[in-house]
Amino acid sequence: MGLNLKELVVRDKTTLEAFSSKVIAIDAYNAIYQFLASIRGPDGLQLSDSEGRITSHLSGLLYRNINFLSLGIKPVYVFDGKPPSLKTAEIERRKQIKKDATVKYEKAIAAGNMEDARKFAQQTTSMKDGMVKESKQILTYFGIPYIDAPSEGEAMAAHLTNTGQAYASASQDFDSILCGAKRLIRNFTNSGRRKIPNRNTYVEIEPEIIETQKTLDALGVTREQLVDIGILIGTDFNPNGFDRIGPKTALKMIKQHSCLEDIPQIQEQLQEIDYQQIRKIFLEPIVAEVDEIVFGQVDYEGMTNYLKERSFSEDRIQSSLNRLKKALEKKSQNLDQWF
DNA sequence: CCGCGATA
DNA sequence: TATCGCGGG
Missing domain, CATH: 1.10.150.20 (5' to 3' exonuclease, C-terminal subdomain)
Known part of the structure; x- marks a missing residue:
């Protein structure tokens, strides 16, 4: 990803809880890609169902959105449309990196070097055709809305923060700031230590917020x-x-x-x-107007059946969805006290 | 990435 | 009660 504004922007530490009741426009491609890259075994292989279809993105979306909804966060996922033609060189460059990584991965496996194998496997990550549809399916079971951007998702997410339809955009990339987003959240996930696979080291992951105006003032x-x-x-x-x-x-x-x-x-x-x-x-930026972002109800049965078809264990599905149900019931109780 | 059981 | 390491699909 070419846009290293990390050293220039003003990044403030925050928490997931700080965004309770706020609508957050999530860069869907960025989120799904990260799940596909990181939800893997020690050898670098992704999770897959009984028919060999990859399920890492479904696992990531399941657990993360349970956390969002349990905290009262209102996520809206923004999917990419047609990339600007100027991006073709970059897209080709990424394809080449994946090709090279595939060769390196096979060499590392042959050499029995699992640390390298996992690293190179991550670099081969690509978004396959059905994955967008499958991800939208999961969101629909959650009652979480999504938007198809006419062009770049980050531009559309930025636009939503300006119309007031979203409080912030969430992505690891900084593009939405250049597109005029009011706020950008990075590491939009529960904070904590994460183990680096196959190594005895850890990194601290903490959500951080970038207020665009604050950054411009500071610079x-x-x-x-x-x-x-x-x-x-x-x-x-x-x-x-x-x-x-x-x-x-x-x-x-x-x-x-x-x-x-x-x-x-x-x-x-x-x-x-x-x-x-x-x-x-x-x-x-090329964006579209959307009239209303509607949040629906969780379809517990639909979600359960879909995940069962994709080889998720029934016990895990049940305990996860029960946690969500409990959290949502508690929230509606708190709301009832006002009436 | 995430939750959970083991561990102390 | 907090942290670690493992397995998930």
């Missing part, structure tokens, strides 16, 4: 300038960025010269990319 730049900074560092639409320019240099250059056209050192390289079009993708 002393406009959103237009932040987009230019992004282009200098590298985006999905110019993955390589500019030679020897990282986040710090990019910020310094834009603060000094104010825009791409006025930075003398980069003019030659600037002519090699369609920077006006890239700006437009972020500043005038």
Whole structure:
């Protein structure tokens, strides 16, 4: 993913609980992709049902959404539409990485190096045709709404924070900030230590919120300038960025010269990319209006039957859904006290 | 990724 | 009661 704004944005620690009763626009592709990449055994193989179909994404969506709904969070998933044509180079680049990783994976397995095997297996992760449909199916059983974006999901999620239909967007990527999202949540999951598979080390995962205005104030730049900074560092639409320019240099250059056209050192390289079009993708993103985001009821029976068909154990389904049912009953009791 | 049982 | 390691499908 090319857009390393991590060092520049103002990231504040937060918790899942802080978003109770708020509508959060979730980058569906980003979430599902992460489940597919990380829900794997020690050898790197994904979970699959009795017919060999991958189920890692279903497992991830099940448990995470139970947590969201139990806390009163109102997720709306935003799926990608047609990518901008400028993205084709980046899409090809990712395909190539997956191809290379497949070879490396097989070598690591042959060598019996499980740590490498898992790492390379993760890099082969790809979203297969049926997975979007299957994920939407799970969301429907939860009564969780989803939106099909006309183009980039992150742009659509950003738009929802501006119409007031969502409080924030949630993704690991920073694109929605350049698209004008009011707020971005990263690590939108329960906090805690996570073990790195096959190694004796841990990482602390904590949700964090980025308030776009706060970041712009702190950096002393406009959103237009932040987009230019992004282009200098590298985006999905110019993955390589500019030679020897990282986040710090990019910020310094834009603060000094104010825009791409006025930075003398980069003019030659600037002519090699369609920077006006890239700006437009972020500043005038292709989005659609949606009239009302409706949350439904949980279809416990439908969910149970569907997951049973996909080889989930009945005991686990039942105990998970019972937890959800308990949490939802408790919430409606709390609400009843007002009447 | 996530929950759960084992462990202390 | 809190942390760890394992297995899930």
